[in-house]
Amino acid sequence: MLELQDLFIAYESGDVVRGVNLKVEKGEIVGLIGSNGAGKTTLMKSISGLVTPRAGKILFNGQDITGTAPSAVPHLGIAHVPEGRRIFADLTVEENLQIGGYRHGRADLTADFERIYGLFPILRERKKQRAGLMSGGEQQMLAIGRALMARPSFLILDEPSLGLAPLMVRTVFNLIRDIHAEGMTILLVEQNVELALKHVDRAYIIQSGQIRAEGTPDYLREQGGIMDAYLGSAER
Ligand code: ATP
Numbered sequence: 001m002l003e004l005q006d007l008f009i010a011y012e013s014g015d016v017v018r019g020v021n022l023k024v025e026k027g028e029i030v031g032l033i034g035s036n037g038a039g040k041t042t043l044m045k046s047i048s049g050l051v052t053p054r055a056g057k058i059l060f061n062g063q064d065i066t067g068t069a070p071s072a073v074p075h076l077g078i079a080h081v082p083e084g085r086r087i088f089a090d091l092t093v094e095e096n097l098q099i100g101g102y103r104h105g106r107a108d109l110t111a112d113f114e115r116i117y118g119l120f121p122i123l124r125e126r127k128k129q130r131a132g133l134m135s136g137g138e139q140q141m142l143a144i145g146r147a148l149m150a151r152p153s154f155l156i157l158d159e160p161s162l163g164l165a166p167l168m169v170r171t172v173f174n175l176i177r178d179i180h181a182e183g184m185t186i187l188l189v190e191q192n193v194e195l196a197l198k199h200v201d202r203a204y205i206i207q208s209g210q211i212r213a214e215g216t217p218d219y220l221r222e223q224g225g226i227m228d229a230y231l232g233s234a235e236r
Contacts (some may be wrong), residue, residue, distance in 0.1 A: 089132025
């Protein structure tokens with residue numbers, strides 16, 4: 001479904017993604033695991049069109065989407081829940097969800113709201129509340145809900161556990177599991193290795209902009225030494 005081919009991405013300081021090859025097949029949940037500054041967010045931004053690779057290709061369902069404008073990416077069926085959530089704090093929960101739906105240009109969002117409220121009952125309870133007043137976990141659920149409003153076929157989740165209390169992390173990851181079980185293809189970015197390995201079909205380990213290992217959770221756990229070497233400050 002998604003394929004990154006020999007991708008290089010540079011900022012003024014130089015290359016921060018260096019020759020990345022990565023694949024996500026339809027129906028999979030795949031992890032991208034690495035410590036701070038490894039290049040994870042940059043890689044996700046390239047899929048969403050927010051940064052343009054200096055070399056390499058991004059294929060989505062076989063189509064070359066490298067350099068597609070960010071505004072066109074949701075129409076391909078790709079939704080991105082960014083690191084830090086980026087919800088609209090002054091708008092209500094429902095208004096935030098509405099914005100996710102508008103991206104798809106449908107007039108009647110009733111069915112979409114119902115689907116999201118079915119997955120996240122707390123959002124129904126809070127629908128008239130200002131989003132900025134909710135807890136971090138609730139805001140994360142809203143960010144995921146807003147992404148799902150666009151009816152994507154491919155979901156990018158950038159560090160959904162960041163800043164959440166352990167109980168809330170469990171709640172959010174159970175929801176991610178439910179969304180995946182419904183058939184969503186997911187690329188999950190995480191610093192927390194064990195958390196990621198518990199929830200993915202396969203994972204890639206990234207360090208200094210390069211993929212250092214890839215495989216199933218069982219395989220990667222067996223490579224404990226390699227993971228320690230590459231994950232540095234990442235939580236183990
Ligand atoms: P984190 O978990 O901390 O977000 P990450 O793995 O997502 O880390 P990136 O945010 O992709 O890493 O950053 C990769 C490298 O690129 C880092 O060295 C970072 O300082 C640098 N970088 C990120 N964004 C920019 C930017 N807009 N301009 C210049 N350098 C940047």
